[in-house]
Amino acid sequence: MAFRQLRGQRSPGEFASAVRRAAREIGEQVACDARYIGRVEAGEIRCPNYAYERVFRHMFPGLALTGMGFSPRETVRGRGARATSGAPPAPETCTDSHEESDVLRRAFITSGSAAMAATTLSWTPAIPSARTPASRPPALAAHNRVGEPEASAVEAAVRRIRLLDDRHGADGLYRRAAQPLRAAYALLDAGAQRQSVTDRLHAGAGELAISVGWLAHDSGRFADARSYYAEALATSRVTGDAALEAHAFCNTAFLARDAGRPREAVRAAQAAQRAAKQLASPRLSSLLALREAGGWAGLGDRAGCEETLHRAQSLFGRGASGDDPEWMSFYGEAELEGLEAQCWSALGDWGRAARHARRAVTLQDPHFVRNITLFTTELAGDLARSGAPEEAAEAAQRALALLGRVRSVRVRGMLDETALALRPHRGLASVGAFLDRHARAGQSA
Template sequence: MATSRAVPNPAFRQLRGQRSPGEFAAAVRRAAREIGEQVACDARYIGRVEAGEIRCPNYAYERVFLHMFPGSTLTDLGFSDRETVRGRGTHTISAGPPSPHHTSQNNEESDVLRRAFMAGGSAAMTAVSLGLSPGSVPSPRRVGEVEAPRRVGEAEVSAVEAAVRQIRLLDDRHGADGLYRRAAQPLQAAYALLDAGTAHRGAADRLHAGAGELAISVGWLAHDSGRFDDARSHYAEALATARVSGDPALEAHAFCNTAFLARDAGRPREAVRAAQAGERAARQLSSPRLLALLTLREAGGWAGLGDRTGCADTLGRAKSLFAQGPSDDDPEWMTFFVEAELEMLEAQCWSTLGDWPRAALHAQRAADLQDPHFARNLALYRAQLADDLVRAGAPDRAAAAGHQVLDLLDQVQSSRIRGMLAGTARRLLPARRAAGVPDFLERHASTPRRA
């Protein structure tokens, strides 16, 4: 069996022109935001496209590229036909039928990966979801233990990075509850790869970063589905990985999520300290937006401590940092951090401080700014709005916002959002005669609860 070699894509390279791969990746991310799409584009992705390693982009990238270059087709951009790339013979030339487990290492929207996360599966399926070939499938020696391949190379490193992106995409679209248990095995496999070691320092650094980011992603799934102890463990694992590998970007991300979790768990002083530690790590990078997000996490901690002045001052600093705009050095996981999220985090601060009208104002802005393509965040922002409105003495408007959340619950699986809406329903009970409230309460009570 012979394996086809990647063919460079000169057409795509020509489109980049004089811009560096990082500058072009930033342009791709900006174009994505213009159409309400989210892509994790960085200089490495652009390099892989130009080298021909990505023969056809996933659907999200396709929409962005066609938006950037109106009137062009994928063929004009140097890509292969999707049906050819997705066909069974895509990456092998063989006289016999292809292996049913054969998947592309470079397909960043893998249907196999989606099935593995959404429907569960065996250790073999999990290994396939990480892009591993049948000959290197990790096999459990006992429950909870995964045996890594003897040799770790580019394919395995890229597969870990692809798994991180896929989890984030599915969480953005659907929420955490249906993903958390399915994501544990890929995480275990990633750390087994770390134990196996790599021959090259560059690959080792990428593998450490990928495994750490995967730990954070799985931690977030635990966090969003109410498993705080599990989330804390995963975030700590990511932080340890960052410290071992000397990766300030991963360290800042781990502290960012740790601060968020501490706030949600009722430990505001820990939230402040974790956010400040993340800020120290982030100062080694050139990303005002990353510093802005960490500063917002700090503001949430000050709000939890009841320090209105400290919170307001920190919010002002965060907004000034955000206003500096995006940077080529913004981490790819920050694609969610747009103006709508900034408004949402400020709303949460004022809500914690008991300034319900002000909180509702910012929550309304967040809901108005959020692209409806991402149902999970839209449901979260509207749930925040509904709760702030009922506390601000506007039960009719709260009920209307609650209905909008219920409209989205068939698409979103998030214990956080369901818990917020349940709290709103309880607070609406004394106002059950207000316009729209009885209908909302009845509809909420009849909504099936997920296990």
């Protein structure tokens, strides 16, 4: 379509960054990422909301929406069409955008304070209730078999959860995100009109299970995470979905590393790489090699870790491709550096770990607030252990400030360990200031 031509040679992630820069130039705020660009190019977003429209017109002066490949606003059903009545558009929020379908808007409703409002998910009759027992088809199936709108809503739920996690972390999302997952499996039980819809529902439900598993993982609920990842893996095997299988094994490897089972991490990462051979994505293979490297580092196998890191870097250097999975939009140079930092940290090479962590912080896209917090915390810990307590305290102060916006048990636990490592240096003014602030934050948590 025309919009794809406007992107040119840039990857979806690079183009999304350009959109965000253009938005800042005109004072707009849009949460554009590679997933959004993919939805536009796939025709899922027929007409952008007003904020995006202003940004796109700024980027491509002289082009109307139709010239960019969008449908005229008055032809789009739902709020997008009704907005032409003259009422001023509402500002975009995490859960209220004109381009979303009626099904999705009814599925995601927000209330309360800004951060917690964005994490409030509830399902209404358009999608089966979260309270509907999985063993009983939802009331929806009695009259209408499941079709394209429901499949699209499940897919959009995955994107929404990932976006909210990028911004706010897992803690406030986990329990609410399990509701749309149960609804997705209820839709599968209800049956779809066409096999293509069934396939989309299986893939969407599997990706939802991985997303909820990740939220459990990042919240320190390792047993729950393991169960959700296993559910996603089982779903992938039902349909022979190699992409879903690779993703499930990828996250299983990550969980095993964090849970202190490095040999399982290696095996799961290798299984993911076998599944990924069916896919033409060097970037995916690069990430999976990094998962394996993390396992070797946990085993203390420096040679195995270095060899796998080299493979990961080589694969990453081949660049992005159109076959990269949508969920991998977070995986750029910053993530590569951050995961390598974690490997060197596990091997006790603190100075080398700190160099990579510092690059990860510098390179990270501002959109990924959670990852900036993670890498800043990683940097603080590496500096503390490499004999640079004052610099470590400065980084830890920045991480502590970011944790006011991001809720992650895993990241907070890392910062707690850094505080312990810095206690012998309390006499230094910067270290003392951090330790005092850290203690106050712990009391108010």
